[in-house]
Amino acid sequence: MTAPASVRTVAPAASDTALKINHKKRKVDPTYYWMIVPVLVLFAIFSTIPALIGGFFSFTNYAGYGDWKMVGLRNFQNIFSDPEILASYAFTFFFAIVATVVVNVVALLLALGLNSKIKFKTGIRGIYFIPMVLSGLIIAYVFNYLFSNTLPGIAEALGIAPLATSILANEQWAWAAIVFVTVWQAAPGATIIYLAGLQSISEDVYEAASLDGAGPWRQLRSISLPLIAGYVVINTILGFKGYLGTYEVIVALTGGGPGTATQSVAMRIFSGFSGGDYSYQMANAIIFFIITLIISLLQLQILRRREVSL
Amino acid sequence: MTPTMTTASKVTALRPELHGPAKLDAPRPVRTRRINREGYKINWWMTSLLLVASLTILVPLYFTISMALKSPEQAASGTGFAWPTDPHWENFAQAFELTNYPAAFMSTAFITVISVLGALAASSMVAYAIVRNWDKKFFRLSYIYFLSAMFVPFPVVILPLIKQTAMFGLDNPLGVAFIHIVGGISFNSLLFIAFLRSIPVELEEAARLDGASTWQTFRKVIFPLLAPMSATVGIFAFLGSWNDFLLPQMLIADPALQTLPVVQQLFQGQFNTNYSLAFASYLMALAPTLLVYLFAQRWIMSGVMRGAVK
Structure with missing residues (x-):
């Protein structure tokens, strides 16, 4: 039964040369092509082709309708001297970094708490994971009311003057409200990844450590944290990429305001659809793509190094 | 040991581990209460900390429900935390x-x-x-x-x-x-x-x-x-x-x-x-x-x- 054995080879490098003759001979059942080719075609039509078309139009002056002509790199040059776009990049990266750090700190603390020896474990976990199933947009609408009406009301009653106006209308601090709602929404997902990591650590390790006289703090520092470091990397990579594209929480909380203080790159790009600067925002999208690609590749590099050292 | 004992209870008297839980008395119950259903000693501090912190999840949900049931007049007044004076179920119908x-x-x-x-x-x-x-x-x-x-x-x-x-x-x-x-x-x-x-x-x-x-x-x-x-x-x-x-x-x-x-x-x-x-x-x-x-x-x-x- 050499043929099925070669079919099984999922790790290619090791057995590739030895079985090469078999591979050449083995004919692929057409059913496999039927399984994958339609999806490939759909994938190309709805993902690759739009990206290519968009890339092409970034070199034109197309407004989204009517005539257009090639303008070379002019869109790209303009973007680098457009203060509003540069500000949106600054805000997006600032927000993504802050959100990544806060989400991971909160999620890690929460995972350690939920993994400890608590009463009502299922019930408490059940409460903390509710945000995962709720629409981010609607939750942000609820918080919008809390931030702009309830919180100032309470602050006024308590006599705390600086908080008596809505934080969402504060140019300097509106981002904090966006971070708060993002953390509320995203922490459970990250917590689950950390919980999975914590549960993969055998109870024996802790037992051995406590026999050696290690207290809870020492166990946390010397066992739990080092052993889930890999999960921190995964959470950081997944989270950061997501927060760079943040959209609906901002739409529901500030709409990019006050002014353009909390406008993300994604919001700028989407405005190209109705704003008549289609090709300009496509150029913006291409720049955004290149930046995120570089970041993803750097992160992959870190992830790979991490796995080797683990 | 009294002569009226049945064979079964003789056996359990000789091998105390066969006793039902009801017959355990004196020093044992203290142990069974500390090492309980969960199989470990409960960290009540962490349990209460997590219960208090879970309010960050529950309060916005409570707020949504209580607001949904208020009359427009009551909703527009105060901070919104008060429970509706007379529930307006017709809000849902509207x-x-x-x-x-x-x-x-x-x-x-x-x-x-x-x-x-x-x-x-x-x-x-x-x-x-x-x-x-x-x-x-x-x-x-x-x-x-x-x-x-x-x-x-x-x-x-x-x-x-x-x-x-x-x-x-x-x-x-x-x-x-x-x-x-x-x-x-x-x-x-x-x-x-x-x-x-x-x-x-x-x-x-x-x-x-x-x-x-x-x-x-x-x-x-x-x-x-x-x-x-x-x-x-x-x-x-x-x-x-x-x-x-x-x-x-x-x-x-x-x-x-x-x-x-x-x-x-x-x-x-x-x-x-x-x-x-x-x-x-x-x-x-x-x-x-x-x-x-x-x-x-x-x-x-x-x-x-x-x-x-x-």
Whole structure:
């Protein structure tokens, strides 16, 4: 039964040369092509082709309708001297970094708490994971009311003057409200990844450590944290990429305001659809793509190094 | 020992570990109370800390419910935390009509059902074809092609995609479901591929010997074996498509076909002050996933956990 054995080879490098003759001979059942080719075609039509078309139009002056002509790199040059776009990049990266750090700190603390020896474990976990199933947009609408009406009301009653106006209308601090709602929404997902990591650590390790006289703090520092470091990397990579594209929480909380203080790159790009600067925002999208690609590749590099050292 | 003792109780008297729990007295109960049902000593400090912190989740939910039941006058006064003086259940009926809830619900449900079924069918078939033909260049390249799309952020393709879906007459819920399926292929196939590699090939060899075709083997042997991972993929696809705001908002041209999150924009007008109606509507939009979560919490949690480990 050499043929099925070669079919099984999922790790290619090791057995590739030895079985090469078999591979050449083995004919692929057409059913496999039927399984994958339609999806490939759909994938190309709805993902690759739009990206290519968009890339092409970034070199034109197309407004989204009517005539257009090639303008070379002019869109790209303009973007680098457009203060509003540069500000949106600054805000997006600032927000993504802050959100990544806060989400991971909160999620890690929460995972350690939920993994400890608590009463009502299922019930408490059940409460903390509710945000995962709720629409981010609607939750942000609820918080919008809390931030702009309830919180100032309470602050006024308590006599705390600086908080008596809505934080969402504060140019300097509106981002904090966006971070708060993002953390509320995203922490459970990250917590689950950390919980999975914590549960993969055998109870024996802790037992051995406590026999050696290690207290809870020492166990946390010397066992739990080092052993889930890999999960921190995964959470950081997944989270950061997501927060760079943040959209609906901002739409529901500030709409990019006050002014353009909390406008993300994604919001700028989407405005190209109705704003008549289609090709300009496509150029913006291409720049955004290149930046995120570089970041993803750097992160992959870190992830790979991490796995080797683990 | 009295002579009236039965044989059974003699045995238990000699071997105390056979005693029922009811007969344990004196020093033992202290132990059983400390080492309880959970099998460990409970950390009450952590339990109370987590219970208090869970208010960050519960308070916004309480707030939503209490606001939804208030009269417009009561909703507009105070901080909003007070429980409604007389519950206005008719808020729900009004919001139901104002947002045309049945239409929005059906549209959202339609997108979700197609997205979940499509995601399961497409990504499991792609994963199966790739894993079983890893020795063929075509399938390896397809794998790389699908994965590389994970580096392309959504804002990069959205503008051309809107034009393209309109061109194909897909500026409707069906188009949204399509994009959800295509957009999830990379990640979902990755999950299925990881899972498929752990399924021994001997299981299908038996089916093959009985004369089953590739399609029959997939349908009758492999797909049922994938069930745990299908649950994970299905849960992610369900939450992702049900709660999505961006795609329906951008893609669906006919307002009558809009989804539950998008129709909430109705209450975001500058001059809208009927907060109780808005919150009744938010609550009705949040309710479906919340109810599903309440009833299938254990199942959802284990499914999401599985995704986290892979």
